[in-house]
Amino acid sequence: MNKLESLKFLLGIIDPNYSFSPNIKLNDKSDIEPVVKIASKNGLYYILIEKLKEHGHEISENKQKKESEMKSLIDLKKTLEIIKTCAAELNIDYAVIKACSTVSHVPRDVDIFVRNKDRIRLIDSLEKKGMICVQKGITETALKNRNMKLDIYTEICYMGVDFIDTEFLLQSIQEDEIFGIKFQGLNYNSTMILMLVHSIFGHGSISLLDFIHLNNIRNEINIEECEKYAYSKGWGKVFKMALNKFDDITNIIYNNNEMIYFPYLFDKKFIMECVSGIDNFEMSFSEKFFLNVTFIQDRIIFEFNDTPIYNFVKSSETARNLINSLTASVKIKRGDKKSIDDKE
Numbered sequence: 001m002n003k004l005e006s007l008k009f010l011l012g013i014i015d016p017n018y019s020f021s022p023n024i025k026l027n028d029k030s031d032i033e034p035v036v037k038i039a040s041k042n043g044l045y046y047i048l049i050e051k052l053k054e055h056g057h058e059i060s061e062n063k064q065k066k067e068s069e070m071k072s073l074i075d076l077k078k079t080l081e082i083i084k085t086c087a088a089e090l091n092i093d094y095a096v097i098k099a100c101s102t103v104s105h106v107p108r109d110v111d112i113f114v115r116n117k118d119r120i121r122l123i124d125s126l127e128k129k130g131m132i133c134v135q136k137g138i139t140e141t142a143l144k145n146r147n148m149k150l151d152i153y154t155e156i157c158y159m160g161v162d163f164i165d166t167e168f169l170l171q172s173i174q175e176d177e178i179f180g181i182k183f184q185g186l187n188y189n190s191t192m193i194l195m196l197v198h199s200i201f202g203h204g205s206i207s208l209l210d211f212i213h214l215n216n217i218r219n220e221i222n223i224e225e226c227e228k229y230a231y232s233k234g235w236g237k238v239f240k241m242a243l244n245k246f247d248d249i250t251n252i253i254y255n256n257n258e259m260i261y262f263p264y265l266f267d268k269k270f271i272m273e274c275v276s277g278i279d280n281f282e283m284s285f286s287e288k289f290f291l292n293v294t295f296i297q298d299r300i301i302f303e304f305n306d307t308p309i310y311n312f313v314k315s316s317e318t319a320r321n322l323i324n325s326l327t328a329s330v331k332i333k334r335g336d337k338k339s340i341d342d343k344e
Contacts, residue, residue: 042208075148158201160335208262237277
């Protein structure tokens with residue numbers, strides 16, 4: 001199977017909303033390998049294996065990959081419990097963001113949002129519960145619980161623009177669940193707003209996992225309320241452009257029986273149109289320079305995803321932290337912030 005056939009097969013197996021899966025039989029290892037590769041790149045390995053078993057497909061699983069996935073699942077459950085315990089002991093509000101809970105998957109990390117003033121206390125509490133702080137700065141605060149990384153957000157700020165208010169997010173909390181573990185997530189309106197902004201300005205791309213999740217909740221969204229909030233923050237035009245792009249991709253895949261490769265990289269022209277859509281937004285020469293550097297940076301990360309070099313960096317904590325620091329420093333220069341407390 002080529003890449004697009006593999007994507008069709010993957011969607012047909014894991015997504016009940018997709019009805020155009022080709023009638024492909026898995027005769028040997030070479031048939032499933034490209035599907036597994038795409039699933040892994042998009043955070044969908046767990047659900048693919050489970051669905052293949054449900055459909056009666058006997059495949060030889062990668063023992064090392066399976067063990068890693070199971071360890072991460074155990075650490076995910078433990079991490080969510082630790083967060084819940086620490087937040088309760090400190091009496092602070094928190095929300096797990098970008099959880100994609102409508103799709104059964106084992107995430108690479110857990111992202112939570114808290115108030116600026118609660119960040120340091122939460123870090124101290126998490127460390128007392130055995131978590132290790134591996135990064136602490138303006139663009140990122142990260143802790144680690146064995147195989148599971150925890151990122152702490154206190155702002156949703158890209159290019160110096162605060163896209164979403166703290167209280168708006170924390171007033172959007174609703175109970176969510178994954179693998180039987182209940183946690184504080186976000187309602188669908190806030191999830192759509194946050195994930196569209198983060199995909200465009202945070203990564204410059206969207207994974208198939210994120211895309212399927214947003215598609216699952218699309219009909220539950222109150223678009224008027226989302227637009228109203230975005231316009232109140234000065235980026236209503238961006239929200240409309242982002243939603244139109246998302247709906248265009250959905251129409252191509254689910255209605256036209258065509259396929260787009262994922263992770264989907266937004267082109268530079270579209271992102272610059274979104275930047276231009278922010279009200280009263282101006283960038284200095286240096287900020288424009290570093291914005292363009294991030295385009296190159298995102299393209300390199302995108303191209304090297306799941307290659308031997310990428311997998312080496314991912315497997316080496318030293319190399320991974322170095323790359324994270326380098327990419328974070330560039331984003332600082334263009335005005336990105338996601339984790340900074342009032343004392344800094």
